[in-house]
Amino acid sequence: MKAKYLLPHRFKLIGWLFFIPALVLGILQFGILEEPDFFNWKVLSLAEKDFVFGNDTSSKWVFFKVIENNVFDELISIVLLVGLLFIALAKQKVEDEFTMKLRLESILWAVLANAVLLVLAIAFIYDFMFFNIMIFNLFLTLILFVIRFHWVMFKHRAAE
Numbered sequence: 001m002k003a004k005y006l007l008p009h010r011f012k013l014i015g016w017l018f019f020i021p022a023l024v025l026g027i028l029q030f031g032i033l034e035e036p037d038f039f040n041w042k043v044l045s046l047a048e049k050d051f052v053f054g055n056d057t058s059s060k061w062v063f064f065k066v067i068e069n070n071v072f073d074e075l076i077s078i079v080l081l082v083g084l085l086f087i088a089l090a091k092q093k094v095e096d097e098f099t100m101k102l103r104l105e106s107i108l109w110a111v112l113a114n115a116v117l118l119v120l121a122i123a124f125i126y127d128f129m130f131f132n133i134m135i136f137n138l139f140l141t142l143i144l145f146v147i148r149f150h151w152v153m154f155k156h157r158a159a160e
Contacts, residue, residue: 006091015086022080029073030132039072077138084142092153102152110144 025033045067092099117140121133 005089006095007086007089009091009093011086012090015083015088015090018079018083019087020083022076022083026073026076026080029076035070035072037070039070039075040068041071042066043069043071045069080139081142084139084146087146088142088149098156099153102149102156106149106152107145109148110141113144114141 029035043066045065046063048062048065048067114137118137121130121137125133
């Protein structure tokens with residue numbers, strides 16, 4: 001990864017300001033928080049099928065249709081993803097070859113760890129719980145990267 005693809009350092013703080021509230025809202029939304037009614041918006045649906053789960057062959061796919069949908073979870077997901085990207089792609093104050101090496105090692109470690117966890121989920125988690133795991137998996141690689149990269153940077157600074 002070349003440093004020219006990284007964001008300026010100030011994006012790291014913006015990323016944390018996006019990520020933390022979105023993570024809290026996302027966790028609450030999975031369990032106890034109901035979707036607020038004022039997020040019921042008319043939105044463009046690129047593809048829709050009336051009956052997704054099951055074996056109903058009578059329903060047909062509909063493309064490019066305006067539907068009413070509560071976009072609360074979509075907004076949380078977008079803010080969470082943008083926050084994670086800002087954190088992951090923001091330059092460190094000192095961005096040198098060692099930092100770039102740690103970035104590369106951390107992203108490879110995150111992809112491998114995510115793949116192992118995904119294989120375990122495929123093998124041992126079923127039904128609708130698997131769908132929830134897939135939603136979490138959308139963000140897991142970036143979360144693992146951010147955790148490992150910052151942990152290794154912290155350990156390196158502490159050793160100096």
